[in-house]
Amino acid sequence: xxxxxxARMYYEHGLTHQEIADTLxxxxxxxxxxxxxxxxxxxxxxxxxxxxxxxxxxxxxxxAAFGLRQVWISPSVAxxxxxxxxxxxxxxxxxxxxxxxxxxxxxxxxTAVALVAEEFPDHPLAASFVPVAGSVSGLVNGAxxxxxxxxxxxxxxxxxxxxxxxxxxxxxEAAAASLADPGVRGVLELAARADTLVAGIGGTAxxxxxxxxxxxxxxxxxxxxxxxxxxxxxxxxxxDGDAVHGALDARVVGLGLDExxxxxxxxxxxxxxxxxxxxxxxxxxxxxxxxxxxxDTAKALLAD
Amino acid sequence: xxxxxxARMYYEHGLTHQEIADTLxxxxxxxxxxxxxxxxxxxxxxxxxxxxxxxxxxxxxxxAAFGLRQVWISPSVAxxxxxxxxxxxxxxxxxxxxxxxxxxxxxxxxTAVALVAEEFPDHPLAASFVPVAGSVSGLVNGAxxxxxxxxxxxxxxxxxxxxxxxxxxxxxEAAAASLADPGVRGVLELAARADTLVAGIGGTAxxxxxxxxxxxxxxxxxxxxxxxxxxxxxxxxxxDGDAVHGALDARVVGLGLDExxxxxxxxxxxxxxxxxxxxxxxxxxxxxxxxxxxxDTAKALLAD
DNA sequence: GGGGATCATGTACATTTGTTCACAACAATG
DNA sequence: CATTGTTGTGAACAAATGTACATGATCCCC
Numbered sequence: 001x002x003x004x005x006x007a008r009m010y011y012e013h014g015l016t017h018q019e020i021a022d023t024l025x026x027x028x029x030x031x032x033x034x035x036x037x038x039x040x041x042x043x044x045x046x047x048x049x050x051x052x053x054x055x056x057x058x059x060x061x062x063x064a065a066f067g068l069r070q071v072w073i074s075p076s077v078a079x080x081x082x083x084x085x086x087x088x089x090x091x092x093x094x095x096x097x098x099x100x101x102x103x104x105x106x107x108x109x110x111t112a113v114a115l116v117a118e119e120f121p122d123h124p125l126a127a128s129f130v131p132v133a134g135s136v137s138g139l140v141n142g143a144x145x146x147x148x149x150x151x152x153x154x155x156x157x158x159x160x161x162x163x164x165x166x167x168x169x170x171x172x173e174a175a176a177a178s179l180a181d182p183g184v185r186g187v188l189e190l191a192a193r194a195d196t197l198v199a200g201i202g203g204t205a206x207x208x209x210x211x212x213x214x215x216x217x218x219x220x221x222x223x224x225x226x227x228x229x230x231x232x233x234x235x236x237x238x239x240d241g242d243a244v245h246g247a248l249d250a251r252v253v254g255l256g257l258d259e260x261x262x263x264x265x266x267x268x269x270x271x272x273x274x275x276x277x278x279x280x281x282x283x284x285x286x287x288x289x290x291x292x293x294x295x296d297t298a299k300a301l302l303a304d
Numbered sequence: 305x306x307x308x309x310x311a312r313m314y315y316e317h318g319l320t321h322q323e324i325a326d327t328l329x330x331x332x333x334x335x336x337x338x339x340x341x342x343x344x345x346x347x348x349x350x351x352x353x354x355x356x357x358x359x360x361x362x363x364x365x366x367x368a369a370f371g372l373r374q375v376w377i378s379p380s381v382a383x384x385x386x387x388x389x390x391x392x393x394x395x396x397x398x399x400x401x402x403x404x405x406x407x408x409x410x411x412x413x414x415t416a417v418a419l420v421a422e423e424f425p426d427h428p429l430a431a432s433f434v435p436v437a438g439s440v441s442g443l444v445n446g447a448x449x450x451x452x453x454x455x456x457x458x459x460x461x462x463x464x465x466x467x468x469x470x471x472x473x474x475x476x477e478a479a480a481a482s483l484a485d486p487g488v489r490g491v492l493e494l495a496a497r498a499d500t501l502v503a504g505i506g507g508t509a510x511x512x513x514x515x516x517x518x519x520x521x522x523x524x525x526x527x528x529x530x531x532x533x534x535x536x537x538x539x540x541x542x543x544d545g546d547a548v549h550g551a552l553d554a555r556v557v558g559l560g561l562d563e564x565x566x567x568x569x570x571x572x573x574x575x576x577x578x579x580x581x582x583x584x585x586x587x588x589x590x591x592x593x594x595x596x597x598x599x600d601t602a603k604a605l606l607a608d
Numbered sequence: 609g610g611g612g613a614t615c616a617t618g619t620a621c622a623t624t625t626g627t628t629c630a631c632a633a634c635a636a637t638g
Numbered sequence: 639c640a641t642t643g644t645t646g647t648g649a650a651c652a653a654a655t656g657t658a659c660a661t662g663a664t665c666c667c668c
Contacts, residue, residue: 004354009379011350013390016654019381023599029618038352045351046315049340050308075313077323086317169645295327320624333648336626 006031007038013110028229032092033104058298065302066283068291070094074271076296083294088115091269091292096121097292098196098265103127106191106255108233109136109145110208112269117151124157130191132199133234133254134165134178136210163187164298165253167234168214172250179253191193191255196265199233203278211252219248230278232268232287233260241285257287310335311342362602368589369606372595374398378575380600387395388596392419395573395596400425402569402594407431409456410495412537413440413449413471413514414504416573421455428461434495435540436503438469438482438559440514467491469557471538472518476554482518484559495559500569502592503537505592515556523552534582536572536591537564545589561591570595575601 002024009020010031017035021028029047038044055073062071078081084163095116105127107113115224127154131145138155146162165184167176178184202209202223211234212220227248233281235257236244243249243257261265268288270279273296280301282288295300306328312326314335321339323564325332342348357363359377366375370522378394381387385511399420403409409431411417433456435449452465456463469488472597473479506513508528531542532549540548547553547561564570573593574583577600584605586592597605 001354001356004356005358008358009353011352013379013393014386015379015381015390019383019386020379020653023381027618028654028655030616033616036656043353044352046307047349047351048311048315049347049349050305050312052308053306054309054312075317075318075319075324075327077327079323082318082323089317121430249562267348277470320625321626331648332624333626334646337646340626 002026002036003041005035006034006238007044009065010035011044050207054063055295055298055304058295058302059138061131061302062293062298064290065304066291067285067289069265069289070097071290073294073298073300074294076181076271076294077084084115085119087112087271087292087294090114092119092121094290094292095124095196095198096131098267099125099127099156100195101125103126103196104194104237105196106132106197106199106233106260106263107145107148107152107194108132108197108199108260110202110233110269111210112200112213112271113147113198115152115190116198116269117148117155117233119157120152120155122155127152127156127158128161128190129153129158130161130187131163131254132188132197132260133252134163134167134263135167136186136214161187163253166254166264167211168241168248168252169253172247175251189256192262194263196267197233197260197263198267198269199288201268201275201282202231203271203275203276204228204230208210208274215248222246229281230275232257232282237258237281237285237287239281241287243280261287267292269293273297273300275299305364306330307338307342307347308320308323310338311348315348327519333548359599359602362606363383365606366595366597366602369608370595371590371593372587373445373482373569374401375594375602376596377602378598380595380598388419389423391416391575391596391598392423395420396423396425398594399500399502399572400597401574402431403431403460404499404570405429405431407500408494408498409433410434410436410498410501410503410537410564410567411449411452412501412503412508413452413574414537415514416504417502418452418532419457420502420573421452421457421459424456424459426459428596431456431460431462432465432494433462434465434491434498435467435558436492436495436501436564437556438467438471438473438488440518442473460474465491465494467557470505471557472552473517473555473557476551479555489559496563498567500571501537501564501567501592502571502573503564503592504576505572505579505582505586506535507579508534508540512578519552526550527552533585536561536586539564541585541591542591543585545583545585545591553589565591571596573597577604580604 006020009015017028017031053253059071059073072090074087107129129149135144149160189276226244228236229239230246234252234254238244254269267290267291268289271294310324311320321332321335325335326508363375363377374399376394382452433453439448453464530548532540532548534541538556538558542548570592571594573596575598
C-alpha cells in the first residue's frame with residue numbers, strides 16, 4: 001500500500017514530497033499525485049472542528065431580512081472555477097442537511113444544481129430524485145435533469161426518475177400532449193408531492209440559463225414585456241413573484257409555479273450579479289424558503 | 305473565530321492563503337500562521353486511514369531476528385531535525401500503545417526519551433512516571449529525568465516522581481549514602497516495580513550520551529578496557545549484555561542492570577550509526593524486548 | 609502487425625507556501 | 639522613566655507544491 005505509506009509520511013511525519021520520494025525510491029511527482037489521490041479517495045481525511053459556519057452573521061441577517069428558514073453562503077473568490085466549486089460544495093452541504101432518508105427531492109434543471117450533484121458526498125440515504133420539468137434537446141453536457149437525478153441517486157444509493165418529455169415543446173398543443181402521457185404525468189405528480197425542491201433561479205439577461213438560451217430574441221422580448229424578472233425551475237415570474245402566463249409558459253412541460261410553491265422545502269441555488277433582481281423577487285415573494293448563495297451576492301442582497 | 309473561518313476556507317473550499325487573505329481583509333502571512341495554529345491546536349485534524357504501519361515488513365523482520373516482542377520504525381530523512389521529530393513521534397506512539405491506565409513507567413535518562421516526551425499526545429491515562437537514576441548537574445536543557453517525568457505526567461494527567469540524587473556521585477561512598485536515603489530508595493523501589501521501562505541505549509563513542517560526556521577520557525578508556533559496549537539507562541554492559549562493574553558503576557545512583565532487566569516491558573529507543581554496536585548487543589542479550597528505531601538503523605541491524 | 613486511444617511518467621515551469629529577518633507596539637521590570 | 643523582553647507584524651526571500659505539456663508504454667481493435 002504505497003498510497004498509505006506516502007500519506008502517513010506526509011501527514012503524520014511531515015516529510016516533504018521530495019524526502020518521501022527519496023526514501024521510497026519513486027519520483028517526487030508520483031508522490032504529489034499519490035497524495036492527491038489519497039485526499040480524493042478518503043484515505044486522508046481532514047476535519048475542521050468548527051461549529052459555526054463561514055459567514056454565520058450574513059446568513060442570519062439574510063434569513064431575517066427575507067423571512068427565509070435557512071441560508072448558506074459560500075466564499076466568493078476571483079478564480080471563477082474555484083468559486084463555482086466552493087459554491088457547489090456549500091450547496092451540497094445545504095441539501096444534505098435538509099435531506100432525510102427516503103425523501104423525495106424535486107430537481108429543477110440548472111447548471112448550479114448540476115454542480116451540486118458533482119459535489120454531493122457519498123451518503124446512502126435512499127432518496128428519490130425527480131425532475132420537475134423535461135429535458136433540453138441536444139448536448140448540454142451533464143445539465144439534463146435525467147443525468148442530474150442519476151448523479152444524485154448514484155451518490156445516495158437512491159432512485160432517479162426520468163421525465164420523458166422536452167423542457168420546451170414546439171407548441172402549446174404538443175406540451176399538452178406530453179402532459180397527457182401517463183408516464184409523464186406520473187412523474188410530475190410524484191415531483192409535486194416532493195419534500196424538497198432544489199432549483200436554480202435564473203435572470204432575464206440574454207443567453208442566461210438553459211431555457212433562455214434556447215429562445216430567440218423575439219421570444220425573450222415578449223417575456224420581458226409580460227413583466228418577467230426571472231425563473232424558477234423553468235417557470236418565469238414577475239416582480240410580484242406571480243407566474244407569467246404566456247406563449248412560452250404554455251409550451252413548458254413541467255410543474256407550474258404554484259405547484260412548485262406548494263413543496264415544503266424550497267432550496268434556491270443562485271449567485272452572481274446577473275441574478276440579483278430575480279433572486280430578490282424570489283426571496284421577497286417566498287418562492288423559495290431556503291437559500292444557497294455566495295458572499296458577494298449575499299452582501300448585495302443585504303445592501304438595501 | 306477567525307481561525308475557524310480560515311481553516312474551513314482552506315481545507316474545505318480549497319482557497320489559497322492569498323485568496324483567503326483578500327476575502328477576509330488580513331495579510332497572507334497572517335493566514336499562513338493561523339493555519340499553522342489551527343493544525344497545532346487540533347482545530348484541524350488530519351486522519352490517515354491506514355491500518356498498516358510504515359515499515360511493517362522491516363518491523364516484523366527485526367522482531368523475528370532478535371526475538372523482540374514488538375518493533376516500531378520511523379522514516380530516516382536527511383534533514384536531521386525532521387528525522388528526530390519523526391523518530392520521537394513514533395516513539396510516542398509506541399509508548400502510548402504499551403501504556404495502560406495507572407501504569408508505572410520507569411524512565412531512563414536520554415535525549416531520545418526527552419524528545420518522545422515532547423511528542424507525547426495529550427491522553428489522560430493517570431500513569432506514574434519514575435526516574436530510574438539521578439539527575440545530571442548543570443543545565444542539560446530538558447533532559448533531566450525529573451523534567452522528563454514532569455513532561456510525561458503533564459500530558460497524561462499522571463504523576464511525576466523525583467529522585468533527589470545525582471546520576472553520578474563523586475565517589476562510591478557518596479553513591480551509597482544517596483542510596484541509603486529513604487526518599488531515594490523509595491523512588492527506586494517504585495521504579496523497580498514498574499510495568500514499563502523507557503530508556504535510550506547509548507554507545508561508547510567519545511562525548512556520546514549524557515553520562516559519557518560528563519566523564520574524562522581516562523574514565524572512558526577504563527570503561528572500554530573493562531569491555532563496555534554501551535549503556536542502558538546509565539548502566540554499561542559488555543558484549544554479552546552483562547553489567548560492567550567498576551569504579552564508574554559504583555558511583556551511579558540508580559537501578560542496576562539486573563533490576564532493569566526485571567521490568568516486564570523494556571522499550572529501547574535508539575537510532576544512528578554510533579549506537580549500532582550497543583544496540584545489537586542490547587537486542588541479542590534481551591536487555592530490551594521492545595524497540596523504537598529509524599529505518600536506516602533497522603536496515604543496518606538486519607544486514608547480518 | 610499497424611494505427612489509435614488511453615494511461616502513466618517525468619521535465620520544466622508557475623504558483624503557492626513557509627521562513628527568516630527587521631521593525632514596531634506593548635507589557636513587565638528595574 | 640528607561641530598559642528589557644515578549645509579541646505580533648509584513649517584506650523579501652527560499653522552499654515546496656502543483657500543473658501543462660511532451661514522451662513513451664500498453665492495450666485494444668481492426
